[in-house]
Amino acid sequence: MRAHSQLKTGLLAAALAIAPFSLENPTPSPIGISAAHASEIKVVVNDEVVTSYDIARRTAFLKLQRRSGNLRQLAVEELTDEALKRSAIRRAGIRIPDSQVDAAFANFSKGNKLSASQMSQILNQAGVTAKHFKEFIRVQIAWGQVIRARSQRNNLMSEQDVVAKMLEQGGQKPTSTEYLLQQVIFVIPQDKRSSLLKRRRSEAANMRGRVTGCDNTQELATQIRDVTVRDLGRVLELRLPDRWAKDVKGLQEGQTTRVKDTERGVEFLVVCRARAVSDDRVAQLEFSTQALEDSGGDLGKQFLDELRSSARIQKR
Incomplete structure (x- = not known):
């Protein structure tokens, strides 16, 4: 080496x-x-x-x-x-x-x-x-x-x-953006991570391109094996997880974050709603x-x- x-x-x-x-x-x-x-x-x-x-x-x-x-x-x-x-x-x-x-x-x-x-x-x-x-x-x-x-x-x-x-x-009360989020997880078993990662990235990118909002994610997920959709609820910008904060900030309703590798597999977030509060x-x-x-x-x-x-x- x-x-x-x-x-x-x-x-x-x-x-x-x-x-x-x-x-x-x-x-x-x-x-x-x-x-x-x-x-x-x-x-x-x-x-x-x-x-x-x-x-x-x-x-x-x-x-x-x-x-x-x-x-x-x-x-x-x-x-x-x-x-x-x-x-x-x-x-x-x-x-x-x-x-x-x-x-x-x-x-x-x-x-x-x-x-x-x-x-x-x-x-x-x-x-x-x-x-x-x-x-x-x-x-x-x-x-x-x-x-x-x-x-x-x-x-x-x-x-x-x-x-x-x-x-x-x-002073005046500050304003912040409140996001209503969904999390889409393409699950990869740890013992198969190296062999499946590339394929799951491709599948996630393909689904992400078809997402138009939070209304159709569950339906799209049922068409793909081992995909979980979680409703994360309302999250203020100041309380976004560090891993996703930069990806989510500035997104509007119906938009998604980029696909990201995580310990669970491959994931992206969907913005169901974004409003100033x-x-x-x-x-x-x-x-x-x-x-x-x-x-x-x-x-x-x-x-x-x-x-x-x-x-x-x-x-x-």
């Missing part, structure tokens, strides 16, 4: 805060199955253990990122933080399915002009292993959901408080969203500090 001088992070990497990798002649690592079997417990975080094998893989990961300093110490600190995060993730009842992690891994590989198998080979050669990197991805995605939910609870002002504050400042709820969301953007950078660190202060951390 031709070595790449640097692994570009792309949008997924930015979202996961992954530093650039260096793939210029990666040094083969001696870490292997025997090392995993011979690993020793080095840190206990509450009831979760961090082993010498975990530390070795994370140290290799840091080397791949060209991090500086005492890499073993940094590895221990990162793994300790991740154990704390996992405890909060479990308490929040958040579970990131393997399909979502695999899709993120595949997208990250594709963004760096590599196949998932090529990326796995590079990670394994460097001593990181694809399994370790995927677990890193899983924690980052879930932790982001924990912080977002926590931020919204902390920052969501009451509608009455928001309106009063706006009137004090001489202005009320207390929109004002509340507008103010709360701004508050989240202003304070979001520190909330993760603050919550992690809280978790650390109440945790039982034993180093051996």
